[in-house]
Amino acid sequence: MGHSSVRGEGTRESVPHARGARDGGRGDATGTDGGTAAGTEDGTDGGTAAGPDGGTPAGTDGGAPAGTGSGAGTGRGPGARGRGSRGPGAQGPGAQGGAKNGRRGPGRQPAGPAGRRARRRANGKGGRRVFRWVASVLSLLILATAGAGYLYIEHLNGNIRSGGRSGGESGVRKAAPDASGNTPLNILLIGADGRNSKENLALGGAKDTVGDKPRADVQMLLHVSADRRSAAVVSIPRDTRVDIPACKDPETGEKFAATNRIITESLQRGGPGCTLTAWEKLSGVYIDHWMMVDFAGVVRMADAVGGVPVCVKQNVWDRPTAQVKGGSGLKLPAGETYVKGEQALQWLRTRHAFFNDQGRAKAQHMYMNAMLRQLKEQNAFTDTGRIMDLAEAGTKALQVSEELGTVKALFDLAMELKDVPTNRITMTTLPTVEDHRNRAHLLPADKPARQIWKMLREDIPFDGNGGPAAASGPTAAPKPSGPAAAAPATLSVTVVNGTGGGGQYAVRGRAGGVAEALRGKGFTLATASQTAAPAEETVLAYPKSAGEQGRADALSVAKALGVPAGAVRATGDAQGMTLTVGADWREGETYPVQDSPKAGDLPAEAENSNGADEGACMEVYRPYQW
Numbered sequence: 001m002g003h004s005s006v007r008g009e010g011t012r013e014s015v016p017h018a019r020g021a022r023d024g025g026r027g028d029a030t031g032t033d034g035g036t037a038a039g040t041e042d043g044t045d046g047g048t049a050a051g052p053d054g055g056t057p058a059g060t061d062g063g064a065p066a067g068t069g070s071g072a073g074t075g076r077g078p079g080a081r082g083r084g085s086r087g088p089g090a091q092g093p094g095a096q097g098g099a100k101n102g103r104r105g106p107g108r109q110p111a112g113p114a115g116r117r118a119r120r121r122a123n124g125k126g127g128r129r130v131f132r133w134v135a136s137v138l139s140l141l142i143l144a145t146a147g148a149g150y151l152y153i154e155h156l157n158g159n160i161r162s163g164g165r166s167g168g169e170s171g172v173r174k175a176a177p178d179a180s181g182n183t184p185l186n187i188l189l190i191g192a193d194g195r196n197s198k199e200n201l202a203l204g205g206a207k208d209t210v211g212d213k214p215r216a217d218v219q220m221l222l223h224v225s226a227d228r229r230s231a232a233v234v235s236i237p238r239d240t241r242v243d244i245p246a247c248k249d250p251e252t253g254e255k256f257a258a259t260n261r262i263i264t265e266s267l268q269r270g271g272p273g274c275t276l277t278a279w280e281k282l283s284g285v286y287i288d289h290w291m292m293v294d295f296a297g298v299v300r301m302a303d304a305v306g307g308v309p310v311c312v313k314q315n316v317w318d319r320p321t322a323q324v325k326g327g328s329g330l331k332l333p334a335g336e337t338y339v340k341g342e343q344a345l346q347w348l349r350t351r352h353a354f355f356n357d358q359g360r361a362k363a364q365h366m367y368m369n370a371m372l373r374q375l376k377e378q379n380a381f382t383d384t385g386r387i388m389d390l391a392e393a394g395t396k397a398l399q400v401s402e403e404l405g406t407v408k409a410l411f412d413l414a415m416e417l418k419d420v421p422t423n424r425i426t427m428t429t430l431p432t433v434e435d436h437r438n439r440a441h442l443l444p445a446d447k448p449a450r451q452i453w454k455m456l457r458e459d460i461p462f463d464g465n466g467g468p469a470a471a472s473g474p475t476a477a478p479k480p481s482g483p484a485a486a487a488p489a490t491l492s493v494t495v496v497n498g499t500g501g502g503g504q505y506a507v508r509g510r511a512g513g514v515a516e517a518l519r520g521k522g523f524t525l526a527t528a529s530q531t532a533a534p535a536e537e538t539v540l541a542y543p544k545s546a547g548e549q550g551r552a553d554a555l556s557v558a559k560a561l562g563v564p565a566g567a568v569r570a571t572g573d574a575q576g577m578t579l580t581v582g583a584d585w586r587e588g589e590t591y592p593v594q595d596s597p598k599a600g601d602l603p604a605e606a607e608n609s610n611g612a613d614e615g616a617c618m619e620v621y622r623p624y625q626w
Contacts, residue, residue: 159395162405165289167273168247170280171541171569173551174288175226175459182226184459185416186285188276190292191218191348192267214294216267216275218348218364221287223456224416230461231420233365233427234452237357238264240442241435242282246573247274262441272401282444283453284537284566289401289413297397298345304393306378307338308371310347310363311617314625318346318353321623327352331626339367353624357442358429358607365427365609366616373422373611381418425611426462428452428602436503446502446536448603450584455597457566463610464600483549485556488522493557494578495528498535501583506532514561514581517589521560529578538563538582538591544570553577562590 177183192214216238223232236242239262246258247270256269263282266275272290280287293301302308310332317331330346330353332339339347347367351360380386391407404410431448435441455462485491495515500506511528518526540563542554554568554577563579585591602608609616 157395157405157407159392160405160407160410161399162402163271163399164250164273165401165403166277166280167250167270167275168245168277169544169572170245170277171539171544171571171574172280172284172286173570174286175457178226178459180227182228184226184456185224185228186287186289186456187222187224187413188272188279188287188290189218189220189222190216190267190272190275190290191298192292192294193217213268215264216272217264219263219275219279220364221279221283221285221456223285223459224420225459225461228416228419229421230424230463230466231417231426232456232462233368233425234456235361235364235427235429236263236279237361237429237432237442238262239357239440240430240432240444241437242278242444244269244274244278245281247277272399276401283456284569285453285456289404291401291404292399293397295345298348299341300393300397302339302344303341304389305340305371305374307340308344308367308374309336309338310367310370311336312620313617314620316350316353316618316620316624317626318350318624321352323623324352327624353620354618355621358432359618361429362607362609363618365429365607366618369422369425369427369609369611369613369616372425373614376422381414421465421612423465423610423612424461424463426602427609427611428462428606431603431605443503445605446583448605450537451597451601451603452606454594455601458596460597460601461599462602462608466599483552485552486549488556488560489524491523491525491553491557492576493518493523493526494576495526496578496580497529497532498538498580498582499586500532500534501536502534504583504586506534507586510581510586514579514589518557518560518579523557523560533580535580535582536584538567538580538585540568540577540579541571541574542568542577543574544572546570550577562593564591 175183219236219238221234223234225231241260242263244259244261244263244266247256247266248254249256249270250273251271256274259269263275263278266278270277272292276287276290279285312332312334315332315334318327318329319331320327328346328349328351330343330350344367348364349360350363351357354360354363375381378386380390391410394410395407400410404413430452431445432442433445435443454460493515495511495518497506497511499510511532515526515528540554540558542550544550546553551568551570555565557563557577557579558565558568561579
C-alpha cells in the first residue's frame with residue numbers, strides 16, 4: 001500500500017506528503033496499486049479509493065481526514081490524479097479511481113449541480129462542527145496553559161529570597177540619563193562562603209567556620225552601558241582593605257560602626273546591602289542591584305548551564321601542601337576540559353594553584369566568558385526549555401535585592417543583557433598593591449583604580465570594539481531641571497584637608513587655601529576645618545535631608561571650583577556642606593582638569609579578559625602541578 005504520511009507539502013521525493021488545506025486538507029490520491037484519495041475540503045467526507053488493481057472504495061464517512069493518515073499523491077505514475085509534487089503517483093490509467101485535486105471520491109456524491117449543493121450543505125455543517133470543536137479545545141488549552149503558567153511563575157517567585165538594596169549611606173546618586181533617556185545598569189555579584197548547611201559544608205571549606213556569618217568571598221561589579229551595547233565586570237580581591245561604612249543588619253537590627261577593614265568582612269556587617277554600600281563608597285558608582293549565591297547555588301547553576309570549557313596550561317591539582325593548608329580539590333589534565341556541577345565550583349574556588357586571589361579572579365572571568373558564549377550558542381535567552389531550566393535553578397540558587405524579587409524582574413534583567421555581543425564584554429580585576437600594615441592584605445593601586453572607577457562613572461566602554469560612536473563617549477544628557485541654587489553668600493561650606501590620602505603626605509594649609517579661594521568667588525561663609533581626613537579623591541558632601549535644593553546648592557559650589565558633578569554626594573551623616581580636598585587635588589585654586597579615558601583605555605596594570613577570547617588558558621603554580 002502507498003505511504004500515508006501527512007505533514008503539509010512534501011519535500012522529499014521518496015516520502016510523499018499531503019498538502020493540507022485551510023480547513024482540514026484537500027484530500028489526496030495515490031496510484032493504482034493501493035493508493036488512497038481523501039475527500040472533501042474539511043477532511044470529513046472523503047473516502048478512500050484504489051485504482052483498478054484492487055483498492056477498496058470507502059463511503060463518505062470512511063475516509064481519513066487529511067492531516068491524520070492519508071498520503072498525498074506525488075509525481076507521475078500509474079495512479080490517481082492528485083495534487084502534489086513529482087514522484088510516483090499521479091496521472092495514469094487509474095485516474096478515474098481518484099478525483100481531481102483529491103477533492104471528490106468515486107462513489108458517494110453524485111456529479112453535477114445537485115451533488116455540488118449536497119456537498120456544500122454537508123461541508124458547511126461539518127466545518128462549523130469542526131470549528132466549534134477546535135475553538136473549545138483551544139479555549140481549554142489556553143486556560144490550562146495560563147493556569148499552569150501562573151502556578152509555575154508563582155512557584156518560581158516562591159523560590160526567590162530577597163533583601164534590601166543598601167545597608168548604609170554612601171551618598172552616591174544614580175547617573176543622569178543620556179540624551180535617549182537611558183542610564184547604565186550596575187549589579188553587584190557576591191559569592192558567599194557560608195558553611196552553615198550540610199550541603200555547603202560538604203562542598204568545601206574549613207569546618208571551624210561553621211556557625212560564622214558568611215563572608216563575601218567573591219565580589220564582582222557588572223556594568224552594562226546605557227545603550228546596552230557593551231558590558232564590563234570588575235572584581236576586587238577579597239583581602240583588599242577599604243572603608244566600610246556604618247551599616248545595619250536587616251535581619252537582627254544590629255548596628256555596625258564605620259571601619260577600615262578587608263572588604264570580604266562587609267557581608268558580616270550588615271549583609272549584601274552593606275557590601276553594596278562599601279562598593280559605592282569606594283568607587284563612586286551607583287549600584288542598582290545585588291545578587292548573591294552560595295556554594296550549593298553555584299553547583300545548581302553550573303548543572304543548569306551544562307558543561308563550560310576551561311583551560312590550564314599544565315596538569316593542575318589544588319590540594320593541601322606541606323606549606324599551605326586547604327585547597328579546592330580541583331584536579332584537571334592540561335588543556336581544555338568541560339566542567340560542571342561540583343567541578344565547576346572547584347574551578348571557581350581555586351586560588352593557590354592559580355598563584356593568588358588575582359589569579360582566581362582571572363579564572364572566574366574565564367569561566368564566565370565561556371559560560372556566556374555557551375548560553376548564546378544554545379539560544380538560552382530565547383529557547384523556552386532552556387529558560388525554564390535556568391529559571392528553576394536560578395531562583396533556587398540566588399538571593400537578590402528586593403527590586404529583583406520576582407520572576408518578571410529577573411526575566412526583564414536577562415533581556416537587558418542578551419543582546420550585548422561577546423566581543424564587547426570585558427572583565428578585569430582592580431589593580432592592587434601590598435598593604436603596608438599587613439602583607440597578607442591588599443590596597444587599591446591609586447592611579448589605575450581611579451581610572452577604572454572613572455570609566456565606570458562616565459560609562460566609557462572597557463573594550464575598543466564599538467567603533468567611532470563608542471570611542472566618542474556617551475551622548476550628553478539634557479540639563480537637569482530642578483530648583484535654583486541659593487545665593488553664594490548664603491551658603492556655608494566647610495573645607496577639609498584630605499591630601500594625605502593614598503599614602504601621600506598631607507599638604508599643609510591646603511584646606512585654608514581652598515576656603516580662601518571660595519570666599520573670593522562669593523562664598524563668603526566658607527571656612528577651613530582644623531581636622532584632616534585623608535582621602536584619595538575629592539568629594540563634596542551635603543546632607544541627604546536637604547534634598548534637591550541641597551544638591552543644587554552643592555553643584556553651584558562644585559561649578560565654582562571646577563569639581564566634577566560626580567564628586568557631589570548626599571550623605572546621611574553630613575552636618576552641612578563639606579568639601580574634602582583629596583590627594584587628587586594637591587595644588588591650585590580650581591580642581592585640575594583631567595582628561596577622560598577613551599574606550600578601551602584600561603590601565604596597563606589591569607587584567608583585560610574579553611568575552612570573545614576562546615584561547616584563554618590558566619598558568620598553574622609549580623607546587624600544584626602533577
